Amino acid sequence: MDFDAIVIGGGHAGIEAALVLSRLDFSTLMITQNLDCIGKLSCNPAIGGLAKGNLVREIDALGGEMAKLIDRTMIQFRILNRSKGPAVQAPRAQADKALYALLAKHVLEQADNLEMFQDTVVDFIRDSSAGEIRGVITERGRRFTARTVILTTGTFLEAKIFIGEYSTSSGRLGEPAAIGLGKALRKIGFDVGRLKTGTPARALRSSLRLERMEEQAGDTEILPFSFSNSMGSIDRPSVPCYITYTTKETHRIIRDNIHRSPLYGGKIKGIGPRYCPSIEDKVMRFPDKDRHQIFVEPEGLSTEEVYLNGISSSLPEDVQEKFLRSVPGLEKLVILRPGYAVEYDFLNPTQLYPSLETKRIKGLFIAGQTNGTSGYEEAAAQGLMAAINAACFLQGKPPLVLSRAEAYIGVLIDDLVTLGTKEPYRLFTSRAEYRLSLRHDTADIRLLEKGYSIGLQKDKARQALLAKREGIDEIKELLRKRNVQEIDGDILPLLQKHLGRSFAHALKDPQVHMRDLIFCEGKLNKKKREWLDQVELDLKYEGYIRRQEKQVDRFKKMEDMKIPPDFDYDRTVGLSTEAREKFKKVNPLSVGQAARISGVRSSDIAVLLVYLKRGI
Amino acid sequence: MQKENLYNQDSITALASPWGESAVAIIRVSGRDSLSMLSGLFEGRAGSGGRGNSGSPPLTEAKGFTMKHGVIRVPGSGEEIDEVVVAVYRAGRSYTGENSAEIFCHGSPAIIKRILDLLYEAGFRHADPGEFTLRAFLNGKLDLTQAEAVNEIVRAKTDRARAAALSRLSGSIERKIRSIKDGILKILAAVEVRIDYPEEDLEEEIVSERELEHWQEELEKLVSTYGIGKILQEGIPVVLAGRTNAGKSTLFNQFLKEDRAIVSEIHGTTRDYLEGVVSMGDIPIKLYDTAGYKMPAHSLEKEGMKRTDRIIRASRLILYLVDASTGVNELDREFFSANQNSKTLIRIWNKIDLSKRPCPVGFFPVNAKTGEGIIKLSEVIVERVLGGRSLESAEPIIDSIRQKKLLERALGALKDFRTGLSENIPLDVLGVDLKEALDALGEITGEVTSQDILNEIFSHFCVGK
């Protein structure tokens, strides 16, 4: 074997995957079409956001790279949803696009055990009798062998881009599609489908009249994404974004030209995401709305290019220019790159185990947009997990599968492999049943220990976690013991009604905040801000969290009832035909997973339980 | 069956014998704590270890395979519901493998219903179809060679239960609950979209006070129909009255399609009232045959007529029979004038075969002996008890305490949401309340998945960049 592992693709999934394997001392090769395109942010220049921000922090806790990359390249930071509740607060940062990609590439180049190579993979080397992967074959005819392969091809497989009447084979504007591999996958028998996504135009900043728009500044205080960076250690510039709105005229121009859209003209067959609609979708589907928001976001510090967030479009370029110029502030806009849509191959993810290994070929793992997701964070999370499990595979260890109750990553992967997807899948907080327990600030407490036992976290990080745990316990202890006294009421009148009760109790009052209590109790002042914040949220929502924990217990019981992967559904009498087909397709590994498959009835689960109980 | 109930160890109950009038009915309970939960309702009697409520050891101490004689009482008020025998089974040596018991009570639907309601109130959950059998399998208690049977049991019962639930008035309940559920789902979507799309320019107001009020009222209205539902479940009381020999018992038998009441040409054959449940147009009717009016009457007959009057007062509808061959006399006229303004009276012209006289206006002609006219008559009865509304447009009515409890849970959660909203409690926490309301409603009509929420978001809000 030439290598232990091969990673196909240098996108966000590929970066995490290659780093995990090489850091765990496996000789790893990353093959990607163009080394200069490693870590490109194909669409918006931002990392994080709702649920996605949580993913980034979970990736970090497990020992991934994304948080560190964005911490060093951000040009604006914000905590979203500050007022809407702790469970749904999320960090988001604007990235310096070029810097982000450069840094990613540099980190890869510095990694031990990792080689990078520019080429396009067109086929696999397999041992078909054993059903195992053996390596890859490239466009230039090179053959590389390895015991495991991780496929992260993003939007590139047999991809086509569309701008109005124009279309060409390409994965990202200006980059060729990866041709061949999609066909190879189909030949092996994988269920390969088509999805579509789009991106808006990029414009020249000096052509915009920013003074006619609302300015949106970042937070003054930056909370690092990575748990290894302490509060206050991020020293990055903060540049504003701008907000403007489409007009009735914009909508009229779009409607008048809708027949020229490849989407509406029927040229694009792939299904696009409803949560990220193109402007033509927004205008056609919501005719009553008389304006749509546009965020003007800088693409970096060393470029004048700006990203026009909210008006992704695949209308012809002349139409794009015309409707954009009808927007206040964009009257004289100069387009540098037009918006476009891309259609690409994806593999129905129910063909994967929760480890992200394909059921069809041992040792072949798939991650990222190829699994039907969209988004950098979703891709990175899968890349990380696929590689961790490829490592387990190489070591002969059981895979690491995170549950829905312990991480957004668990929700993401379970949804994919259990339900599959028909449109590009994006994570939402509402997909997580137990989101109150999946706060971004607790990702380290939930997962860092796991990262450590895999070998991706250093002892130093673990010590820091232990210190944090202790610190938090101490604060909680302090708050429980310290009662509200007369004098506290004098300092903080709000506390008067909690006289005689503990601080911990008072904190449950929506009006009372930790920042107030600090004034009353000097000992608190010495504690770390992050810890205080975390304790505040823990205590404030204790009741709700406890309510949810009960559900989690029940959920765990179902998850703990394992189904052997080779369970023979054809031999079970009594299953409905629909359930049998679905079980065979998804091959659930636990009763919990089986119950989540759509269309499965309780009676089917009952039958399954009987068989499992009897050990057939 | 809710999928997660498959893994529960909680205590369940269900009627094990067929529903309806019978000599004895069996109610089964099972679950780790089932015996201690049941002991709160049960009071042992002599012969089962002591006298009255003092001497008898509680059920919790009863050995397996023993029978306890006693009464079921309403905790608190102490009202006695029925005299029963309870068979106690201990974990490991019972049908389900768990602690369990069988309550043998009188086979009257009203009593069965009362006992089941008390059990629900004590914390028992109504068993899902096939759940006892399933527990038996899971605890290794049944050596069934074919798992198929489980599915058949579960599915057959589910389907039958569903079919039953869908019939009658429940169809409209389901529609109603579904509409409330959709309403709340919309509100939840409005909450979720504001969480997942913090930067969209969405309206400040998530949901109007008026709309919340509306859904709350709908839920309250539905909960309050529970009393009516109960009557429906037990049957709407309808009484057959008239002079002796008018043919009441004949008509009674005709409706019941069996020879329940004695029929003869002797006046005063029926001495005491009889009851029987019949279904008319899918509505359960509790029909009473009574002793006929007679003048003069001896003391036994007088007692019978007194009882007749009592039944008449408790009934929703009076079917007053007149023998066409004799026609209306003084006694009948007296009755009609006493019930002059009553909307609950249907006059029936019976034995039309024996008389050439045309049916007088305001009378409904039948031949009780052959059944001629009684299909039309049942339609008139249904129309009267529904108050002129058709079955379809009838207001939905809930008829089980389970539904009532779930609706109350939903109502409570919705109220919490309203308060929370006015107190500016964060949205993520408010989402928990709405989810709770949906879960409760979902237990009646089928669960709400996160995909449903997302679908709602994307079909109603224009969001995303």
Ligand SMILES: Cc1cc2nc3c(=O)[nH]c(=O)nc-3n(C[C@H](O)[C@H](O)[C@H](O)COP(=O)(O)OP(=O)(O)OC[C@H]3O[C@@H](n4cnc5c(N)ncnc54)[C@H](O)[C@@H]3O)c2cc1C
């Ligand atoms: C036009 C467009 C619009 C998008 N819109 C959105 C959006 O609206 N919302 C959103 O969240 N995300 C969007 N994204 C998606 C986002 O860019 C991806 O989700 C993310 O980059 C996926 O990461 P990945 O690692 O899976 O793949 P990518 O970042 O696409 O990286 C794949 C890499 O693999 C390489 N590669 C592919 N095939 C081969 C091969 N056979 N051999 C060698 N190398 C190969 C490619 O050259 C590329 O470098 C969009 C992307 C594009 C292109």
Ligand SMILES: Nc1nc2c(ncn2[C@@H]2O[C@H](COP(=O)(O)OP(=O)(O)OP(=O)(O)O)[C@@H](O)[C@H]2O)c(=O)[nH]1
């Ligand atoms: N021909 C004919 N005979 C009938 C009809 N209905 C009842 N009878 C007869 O009338 C007699 C009295 O019928 P019952 O049903 O016993 O009358 P009742 O009203 O119950 O009488 P009491 O119990 O005495 O109050 C019986 O002989 C019946 O067979 C009818 O429609 N036609």
Ligand SMILES: [Mg+2]
């Ligand atoms: Mg009679």
